[in-house]
Amino acid sequence: MDRARMGSRKVLIIGYGSPIRGDDAIGPLVADRLQADGVPAGVAVISRHILTAELVADLVEHDRVVFLDAAVEGTPGEVRCRSLAPDASAMSTMAHFLDPRELLAWCETLYGKVPETFLVTACGSAFDYSNYVLTPTAEAAVQPMLEWVRRLIDPNGCASRLSKPTDEAATHGETGSPTMII
Amino acid sequence: MSRTVVIEPVTRIEGHARITLQLGDAGEVEDAKFHLTQFRGFEKFCEGRPYREMPALTARTCGICPVSHVLASNKACDHLLSVGIPPTGEKLRRIINLAQITQSHALSFFHLSSPDLLLGWDSDPVSRNIFGVMRQNPALAKDGIRLRQIGQTIIETLGGKKIHPTWVVPGGVSEPLTQEKRDAMLALLPEGLDIAKRTYAFFKTLVPKFKDEASHFGNQPTMFLSLVSPKGHLEHYDGLLRLKDAQGRILEDMVPPHEYERLIGEAVEDFSYMKFPYYKPHGYPKGIYRVGPLARLNNIDACGTPYADVALAEFHMLQESGPIASSFHYHYARLVEIIYALEMMERLLKDPTILDARVRARARSNRYEGIGVTEAPRGILMHHYRIDDEGLITWVNLIIATGHNNLAMNQSIRQVADAYVDGNNLQEGMLNRVEAVIRCFDPCLSCASHAFGEMPLAIELKDATGRVVDTLRRG
Structure with missing residues (x-):
């Protein structure tokens, strides 16, 4: 994506996860807080319980997409950011939940274009019942996730270093500022 | 051996x-x-909760079609309140239910079943999936995505963008419809109907290829249970129970849903966590019946919308006489229902009273037992609650559409x-x-x-x- 286009790019933020499964709610919660804080023109924010097929029609309408999700692997509270590439092999055996990489593969196969895509995750520590309430560990990860998203929607941000769709990842260190480990 | x-x-x-x-x-x-x-245990862990929590609690039963549970639960709560829903509130509930049916049926046909229908039962399983469909018929795959998007957009327009909308409430809906939202939804429907009609026309060309499957895929004599309108028309939100036998004779008709226990018993088997509902007068397991799109179309006298009624007439031609017996034709019935849902949503949204501000009746609980019955995409959905003087749930029974079909699926x-x-x-x-x-x-x-x-x-x-x-x- 060239810089000129970045200036007028359309960005879609998708927070997803179950609102009643503890820290799994962090994706939708961060999306809600972004929405409440306000986002620049050209940036849309949505929350989803699960990722479903019709989202493909939204993805192909945007230049950059940022998925926000909880992670189960890693150190609780750790925030990671990585770029995503289409992967048809990430296909679910069921229809009620799709992997973001599968959705990108739908975009590629059906529409011949794929938005530049990032996945920002926070590792949760508890996934038992709670209604839109995070553990303190996950709550502490909200601000770093927000910082990542703000960098990803800033056309001049260093997130462009992650623009190639690889599994390169960045983590949030203990210093409080996002740190890429590429 | x-x-x-x-x-x-x-x-x-x-x-x-x-x-x-x-x-x-x-x-x-x-x-x-x-x-x-x-094993989920919803009926048990809802006990002790205030009845007004039930729509939100039971919506979590299903991540793909919470709207169906929200409606059945609120109807059970309406019954507890002993109120009549303002007509506009009822129409708005009907629209969100039809949008749910549209997007759910689209998922079933385009995403889940089309790999078999387009690529063949014996095709390479590596490519017999949605990507195979995209390569073979990209226009069909795009239509499926768009139809789901239209249904989902209407649900979000009415219910709000939150994951589990709380717009449907006991007594009606929480907010009336604005003209802006009405116009936005109406603008989507012509494209949706075009997609539905061309998909239906395309599927009709495929049906003759599947004669063998149609004769062996659950092609069995069972009864059919569904709601019908007082006129005997297609009904997804309210209506009365009708049960037909395999020959098309009406065994039960115009039964108020609150009397469902007179018709339906529930058995259990040790090999499944799903219950086995059956028609009580015939006993278990002889009282086998089917619900859902096939049953609904078999039971009605007419759909009540122009294109859907033409398609219904063609549906009945799939067999020489009597109710359509093959479960393979659930696919056909689903496409007819998508056409109906889009036509009916347009009719309801153009109703001159749809912007009326009176959309909710308010009351406290006025009885100890409430029953709510709707047609979910997959068939009749029943919520049955008992409460105490404090309005706390003491007993719950949920009969899910898929459960009704358990005997028939086996x-x-x-x-x-x-x-x-x-x-x-x-x-x-x-x-x-x-x-x-x-x-x-x-x-x-x-x-x-x-x-x-x-x-x-x-x-x-x-x-x-x-x-x-x-x-x-x-x-």
Whole structure:
């Protein structure tokens, strides 16, 4: 994506996860807080319980997409950011939940274009019942996730270093500022 | 030597299930069972909660169609309040239900079943999936995405963008419709109807190719249960119960849904967490019946909208006489219902009273027992609550649409297995047909939980001692 286009790019933020499964709610919660804080023109924010097929029609309408999700692997509270590439092999055996990489593969196969895509995750520590309430560990990860998203929607941000769709990842260190480990 | 074939998980359905085929000494099928392997326990853990929480609690039963549970639950709460819903509130509820049916049926047809229908039951399982469909017929795949998007957009326009909308409330809906929203929804419907009509026309060209499957995919005499309107028309939100037998004779008609216990009993079996509802007067298991799109179209006298009524007439031509018996034709019925839903939404949105501000009746609980019945995409959905003087839930019974079809699904896989499975020469295409007959019913097995990682399909033949004698793996 060239810089000129970045200036007028359309960005879609998708927070997803179950609102009643503890820290799994962090994706939708961060999306809600972004929405409440306000986002620049050209940036849309949505929350989803699960990722479903019709989202493909939204993805192909945007230049950059940022998925926000909880992670189960890693150190609780750790925030990671990585770029995503289409992967048809990430296909679910069921229809009620799709992997973001599968959705990108739908975009590629059906529409011949794929938005530049990032996945920002926070590792949760508890996934038992709670209604839109995070553990303190996950709550502490909200601000770093927000910082990542703000960098990803800033056309001049260093997130462009992650623009190639690889599994390169960045983590949030203990210093409080996002740190890429590429 | 007796052997067992296990198909687990059953793919391209909503939720987690397993199929076992018991083979005899000569490799013939002796028994077939469909197992629901999840236990949820919603009825039990809702006890003690205030009844007004029930719509939000029970919506979590299903991550893909919470609207159906929200409606059935609120109708049960309406009954507890003993109120009549303002007419506009009822119309708005009808619209969100029809939008739900549109997007759910679209998922079933385009995403779950089209790989079999377009690519063939015996095609390479590696490419017999949605990507295979995209390559073979990209226009169809795009139509499926767009139709789902239209249904989902209407749900979000009415219910708000939150994951589990709370717009439908006991007594009606929380907010009236604005003209801006009405116009936005109306603008979507012509495109949706165009998609539905061309998909229906395309599917009609495929149906003759599947004569063999149609004659073996749950092609069995059962009764059919559904709601119908007082005029005998297609009805998804309210209405009265009608039960027809396999010959088309009406056994029960215009039964108020609150009397469902007179018609329906529930049995349990030790091989599944899904209950086995049956028609009480015929006993268990003879009281087998089917619900859902096939039953609804078999039971009605007319749809009540122009294009859907033409399609209904063509649906009845699938068989010389009587109710359409083959479960394969659930696919056909689903497409007719999508046409109906889009036509009816347009009619309701153009109703001059749809912007009326009176959309909710308010009251406290006025009885101890409430029953709410709607037609979910997959069939009749029943919520039945009892409360105490404080309005706390003391007892719950939920009869889910897929549960009504449990006996029929078990009978159907037996029929398909008898027709296609050769235990001495197990082929993937044979087992895919066993799965595919389940997909005809589009079962929803309480799918609120996520699936993590890959779920490969492994089919093993074991002898009586548990020794694996043959294996097929997928994924």
